[in-house]
Amino acid sequence: MGHNYIPATRKEYTWDSENPYYEGxxxxxxxxxxxxxxxxxxxxxxxxxxxxxxxxxxxxxxxxPACKRKRDRYPGGVVTLKGKFLKTHREEIMNRIKNAVEDVSALRPLQRILWINEKEDGTIELATTSEHLARHIGEAVNNAFKGKLEIKYNENEKFARVLWERN
Ligand SMILES: [Zn+2]
Structure with missing residues (x-):
């Protein structure tokens, strides 16, 4: 599949009152x-x-709000996993992620993985409801498996791109 699911013109909401995904x-x-x-x-x-x-x-x-984000394909964070190590340890890594997310989701139902996109080159992209969860996943993977972790926020810090790589 490998389609690009983050719209290039992503609308940013300055005020909670106009943000359709506002959790409050x-x-x-x-x-x-x-x-x-x-x-x-x-x-x-x-x-x-x-x-x-x-x-x-x-x-x-x-x-x-979580299902709205999924419907509109409007994630709060995207985690990209790549590298040779991922190919040989895919299952362990995905289990680690599943556990890390379940711990959070159990208490906070709006914190979820929205979808998982696997590319032909083996890269895995996970879309999350929040920048916090994207960071949490990146840190959980990096703590368990080491590697290189990079976290970038957009200007208002309401969206995070997390990259984890190990070769
Ligand atoms: Zn729902």
Missing amino acids: RKYPEPTVCPECGAVFKDGRWQWKEHIREKLPENVNKALC
């Missing part, structure tokens, strides 16, 4: 995301497994 936005309670099933309750998005009471049948529905 309020919804009627409870609200369910029809895509991932997360529930907005007590002022925040939670996994439905953590909600005790039964939700009403006519419950309000709205895409959560």
